[in-house]
Amino acid sequence: MPGEFTEALQDSDMVTVDVTGRVTGRQIANPVWFVQEPGMVYLLPVRGSDTSWFKNLRAIPAVRLTADGASVSAQAEPVTDQSRAQEIVQKFRAKYGPDQIKHYYSKLDVAVEVSVPA
Numbered sequence: 001m002p003g004e005f006t007e008a009l010q011d012s013d014m015v016t017v018d019v020t021g022r023v024t025g026r027q028i029a030n031p032v033w034f035v036q037e038p039g040m041v042y043l044l045p046v047r048g049s050d051t052s053w054f055k056n057l058r059a060i061p062a063v064r065l066t067a068d069g070a071s072v073s074a075q076a077e078p079v080t081d082q083s084r085a086q087e088i089v090q091k092f093r094a095k096y097g098p099d100q101i102k103h104y105y106s107k108l109d110v111a112v113e114v115s116v117p118a
Contacts, residue, residue, distance in 0.1 A: 006116065008070035009036045016066040017043060022059035028052075034065075035091040041065060041114045042088045043076075048107030054078065063114060072116055079111040088113075 009015070018029045030053045035042040045051030057063060063076045079085050088111035093101050101108075 004070040005065065005067060005072040006036075008068035009034070009041070012067040014067075015041070015043075017053060017057075018064040018066070019053050019056040020060040020062065022056045027064075028056065033092065033096060035088070035095050037091075039115060039117070041116050042091060043112040043114065044088065044092050044105065044108070045110060045112070046105050048105075048109040049080070050107060054110060054112065057112060065114060065116070074114050074116060077113040077115075079113055080109075082109065085109060085111045 013033065014031050015034045016029050017032050018027050020026070021028050032043050032045075032053075045054040048054070057076050058078050061076045061078070062073065064071055064073045079088060085108065089101070089108045092105075
């Protein structure tokens with residue numbers, strides 16, 4: 001349920017993103033940090049456009065996000081425009097701290113937007 005998922009995000013620092021493998025067709029789950037804004041969840045792949053789950057998402061944009069046992073299915077929108085991706089990176093720096101982003105993220109060339117109903 002979308003409302004339950006939105007509530008679960010309030011107490012979470014991480015979500016699980018389930019994507020469909022572009023070659024295997026299998027469901028693949030990955031824990032990721034996120035930033036939430038009204039109606040939107042932003043994801044940042046740790047190795048940018050080289051991240052496997054991001055490549056899978058580009059091929060098949062349907063995702064399932066799970067936080068604290070609550071899930072929502074949605075269509076993800078890969079963000080490849082550099083200025084827009086950097087705006088999202090700034091949101092991650094504000095939430096998690098610039099040192100953490102520098103430490104964990106090796107490439108910051110893309111991001112993901114997921115529209116989440118309230």
